[in-house]
Amino acid sequence: MDNNLVDVFSLFDGKEEELIPILQKVQNTVGFLSNDSMEEIARFAHVPKSKVYGVATFYAQFRFTPKGEKHIMLCRGTACHVKGAPRIQEEIENHLGIKEGETSKDLKHSMENVACIGACSLAPCIMVNETVEANLTPQKVEKLFLSKGKNK
């Protein structure tokens, strides 16, 4: 078994109710949930594989493909929407050549929609890894993702 998983499992008792925290911890450590790790989790938590898969696919937080080095979360909250988030998303997609939900081939960027990052008063905004980029305009996006931008 992957050493990462051994480390994560050592923090838990292997009870069914711990399933979501285990999935979260594995994803935090490994970056995503592979089929192999989900099988190991099933064994560890004494639940059928189908249950692990069922729970993991229910929640938006879990991903089954690797994350990019820069993971972009596009806020799709109401405040962002009314202040032009769709246009921002389009601009980022144009710059990076990937669509929402995808990871670039070189694993540099990945992008997903999230419900709301709670920085509504600075809409429209995105979160790159743990940093919020606020009050975006297409021009600002260009600066962020162009060849010399900090998120390229």
Next chain:
Amino acid sequence: MNIKKLIKEASAEWSDLLNGPVPAFLVGNATCGRSAGAGDIIEKLKTEISSGEHKCRVLEVGCIGMCFLEPIVSVYRPGYPLIVYGKVEEKDVVKMIEAFLNKGEIITENIIGVVGPNEQINLPDLFSIPIMKPQKRLVLNNCGIIDPTNLNHYIANKGYTGLQEALQRSSQDVIERLKESGLRGRGGAGFPTWRKWQFCKDQDNDTKYLICNADEGDPGAFMNRSLLEGDPHSLIEGMVIAGYAIGASMGYIYCRAEYPLALERLRLAISQAEEKNLLGNDIMGSGINFKLKVKEGAGAFVCGEETALIASIEGERGMPRPRPPFPAISGLWKNPTIINNVESLVSVARILQNEPGWFSKYGTKESKGTKTFALVGKVKNTGLIEVPMGTTLREIIYDIGGGVDDGKQLKAVQTGGPSGGCVPASMIDIPVDYESLAEAGTIMGSGGLVVMDEDNCMVDVAKFFIDFAHKESCGECAPCRLGTKQMLAILEDIVAGKGTMEDLDLLEDLGKGIMKGSLCGLGQTAPNPVLTTLRYFGDEYIEHIQNKRCPAKVCRDLKYYEILEDKCTGCHICFKACPVAAISGNPKDLHKIDQELCIKCGMCLDKCPVKFSAIEVYPGNKVMED
């Protein structure tokens, strides 16, 4: 642990901070402050201070609510009131140290207001400026004022005296205090908090649970985030009181994983409270036990629904369960369970910290106290506000919010997130209370208040919310799973210019059916945004359907771009920007857009230099017209 001793220590530290000989900088460093650059300011302050001769403190505080003025820095110098500055840049910090701390010269630029006695310098009092005056901060009073990572700051500001008060009374007495306060659930539905507690208390069961719903899922709302980041101990105190009242010795805080800072502050606060015996076994020597665990949500809007949230804590897919039985009777692992919202529980702490009658003197007859709102969208002063129940939407938008951005016309106000509705500009004199909002077709909700102007298309907004509800529908019951999908499909037709007038009746029928037939709150309220926009903005739908025009110029298929002949200088920038080569023209010649090829991305409009402003967008569809 003797609370008196704790209070004595804490008060000494607090008073030393505000009246002592050492100057201090307080920097708002919640999510909004951080996004605006508070981190750099703190760095700068620390380097300046360590290299200078002045002894000075730098404290990180929560959000004071005026997010549009972030980064916000307050400066304290002995003998002066606390001076609060907005939109502070690194260079301002250097000036503050040089001029104010070293020479006592006050920099008046960017002052928002001052806190404390200030007869001699005559600057506006922070709480009397137009944005603050209509507000009443009963719940947010500590946010932006205290250091959320310092338990002593909380204790020095009445913290944990509510718990002490509660533990000296019987649990029934505590519920009576809640009843007298008139507090109703701040998560949306407005059920009286005391009644819910009474149901649970009356259950004859050894194991009971208390859950705090901090899974703030409404898009456009961040009240709970600010509270958790700026004043986490208030929630803990409220939860211990609630646990005592209902007879629970275990509590869970179910918080969104998208709020990393809130989670960090919460976990720190829990360990501090445990260390001082304000949480855990035999709290303050009372014999009462109460433990708290944080559960991170995994991103499912439906988990805001009580029974789905319970399923999620149990490690299941977050799917709702039929009610009855209600969670107060059979909830988490089939034990009686109370689920309260963050703001409700913080209100509980405040109610017990103050004398009877204190909370209920604010608000209206049926809706007591205050309500926090995330005031966002097309309004000048965006931020977190708290107003007495009964304040009108007009006061909120114009007095506190400073009116609509860029001098545009107000069109609507959306409350209650995907479960709420849009109130038109003509109705903004209604008071904000549970009943008045319900009458207008919307709900109080948890506190998102999104202002929309003439540039927002109400059909697009309705589609946005139904799309959200459809994506977040857990799929358990057919009316919600299939109904929202169907409503979305109809709205997609309408915004594409393919709608018919019959669609409007169909939307209404479907909406009403979904509300009646759905299992949980998500489906029962999901059609609200569509039904309210149909009710108040029917003309806009008709314009889309009959004239193929989107008056707000939002819906892609119902607008078009043109280059203005008298303004185009042939700079060729739009030509290069167009991703589909729909623009023709040689440099220095007039350019033209081929309407057949144009995908209406708006790139040309964004790129056309402002000094030319040669591209205009119009409602309608050139290709369909031809």
